[in-house]
Amino acid sequence: MPMPTDTASAQTITLRRPDDWHVHLRDGAMLAAVVPWTARQFARAIVMPNLSLPVTTAEMASAYRERILAALPPGAAFTPLMTCYLTDATDPTGLRAGFAEGVFTAAKLYPAHATTNAAQGVTDVALIRPALKAMEEIGMPLLVHGEVTDPAVDVFDREAVFIERVMTGLVRDYPGLKIVFEHITTADAVGFVDGCGPLVAATITPQHLHINRNAMFAGGLRPHAYCLPVAKREVHRLALRSAATSGSPKYFLGTDSAPHARGAKEADCGCAGIFNAPYALESYAAVFEEEGALGLLEGFASEHGPRFYGLPLNEGQIVLERGDNLVPAELDAGQTRIVPFHAGQTLGWRVREAR
Ligand SMILES: NC(=O)N[C@@H](CC(=O)O)C(=O)O
Ligand SMILES: [Zn+2]
Numbered sequence: 194m195p196m197p198t199d200t201a202s203a204q205t206i207t208l209r210r211p212d213d214w215h216v217h218l219r220d221g222a223m224l225a226a227v228v229p230w231t232a233r234q235f236a237r238a239i240v241m242p243n244l245s246l247p248v249t250t251a252e253m254a255s256a257y258r259e260r261i262l263a264a265l266p267p268g269a270a271f272t273p274l275m276t277c278y279l280t281d282a283t284d285p286t287g288l289r290a291g292f293a294e295g296v297f298t299a300a301k302l303y304p305a306h307a308t309t310n311a312a313q314g315v316t317d318v319a320l321i322r323p324a325l326k327a328m329e330e331i332g333m334p335l336l337v338h339g340e341v342t343d344p345a346v347d348v349f350d351r352e353a354v355f356i357e358r359v360m361t362g363l364v365r366d367y368p369g370l371k372i373v374f375e376h377i378t379t380a381d382a383v384g385f386v387d388g389c390g391p392l393v394a395a396t397i398t399p400q401h402l403h404i405n406r407n408a409m410f411a412g413g414l415r416p417h418a419y420c421l422p423v424a425k426r427e428v429h430r431l432a433l434r435s436a437a438t439s440g441s442p443k444y445f446l447g448t449d450s451a452p453h454a455r456g457a458k459e460a461d462c463g464c465a466g467i468f469n470a471p472y473a474l475e476s477y478a479a480v481f482e483e484e485g486a487l488g489l490l491e492g493f494a495s496e497h498g499p500r501f502y503g504l505p506l507n508e509g510q511i512v513l514e515r516g517d518n519l520v521p522a523e524l525d526a527g528q529t530r531i532v533p534f535h536a537g538q539t540l541g542w543r544v545r546e547a548r
């Protein structure tokens with residue numbers, strides 16, 4: 194791909210069109226409001242199945258895929274890649290069939306109650322052994338929300354403890370299973386992923402590259418900096434930045450863009466999730482530039498993901514140009530408003546075109 198050789202002073206960056214390997218598009222009016230933002234930047238996206246009625250069958254996933262396609266702006270070139278929400282009752286035969294038909298690209302493990310709409314998630318990975326065996330056999334990736342839910346474990350330790358209690362066993366017991374450790378937030382996760390073979394990879398969100406846990410308490414309680422897993426200490430953020438900008442094929446772009454109406458976040462018990470889709474690539478570009486690694490953005494955003502999933506690289510391109518890009522304080526989402534990540538800040542890159 195044509196990359197300027199002197200990226201430090203480049204005025205434009207042309208990248209192979211990127212994909213988002215972890216996004217929440219929701220449903221209904223919210224879907225219609227948010228999907229254009231994702232489709233504007235990304236050619237494909239792994240669509241999370243945690244709707245209020247979880248997407249647990251291939252039939253539900255194809256119906257959801259149709260609703261996503263129907264909500265796209267005319268002429269949008271965007272392919273949603275669907276996932277199956279694993280439960281204690283997941284039937285391996287249905288998984289196999291859904292994968293074979295090309296409806297499911299992957300399956301998602303939410304530990305029960307770990308996050309938004311995870312109430313029907315898995316209570317014990319021992320219960321989904323047949324599903325995991327089938328996935329290992331057919332090459333269907335397992336996507337993991339990696340946090341324990343044990344209330345005795347400090348919320349900031351839940352990812353690290355998940356590695357000890359669950360991840361290590363998964364990798365040992367299913368050595369042929371492709372696993373994506375989603376939205377990693379700790380140096381522990383980076384160390385774990387680096388130490389595994391090529392079948393274990395991770396997505397990294399823009400917010401975990403930009404903020405540490407102080408952002409949730411900056412001058413008061415900041416619900417719009419709250420997502421799960423929660424941002425951790427600075428040392429962890431720095432480890433994530435090193436991993437993302439290392440050039441390692443194990444790390445790729447997954448925004449975890451998770452829209453919630455403003456009122457649902459500014460509440461007694463505010464929802465977890467940061468809506469970053471509208472400025473996602475600009476946000477990642479800021480990080481790569483600060484790290485002196487703009488030349489490695491294309492691998493992270495556009496190559497490592499499809500290679501891991503065994504999918505072709507996109508043919509199109511996207512152009513980012515240097516220039517002030519003021520992120521609005523809030524965005525319209527149909528009948529509701531959403532506060533985007535970086536609200537009120539000015540980013541230094543802007544998406545000019547995708548083709
Ligand atoms: N990341 C979040 O804080 N929230 C996500 C769920 C998830 O990805 O865990 C959501 O669906 O709102
Ligand atoms: Zn999650």
Ligand SMILES: [Zn+2]
Pocket residue numbers: 215216217241449450451
């Ligand atoms: Zn998510």
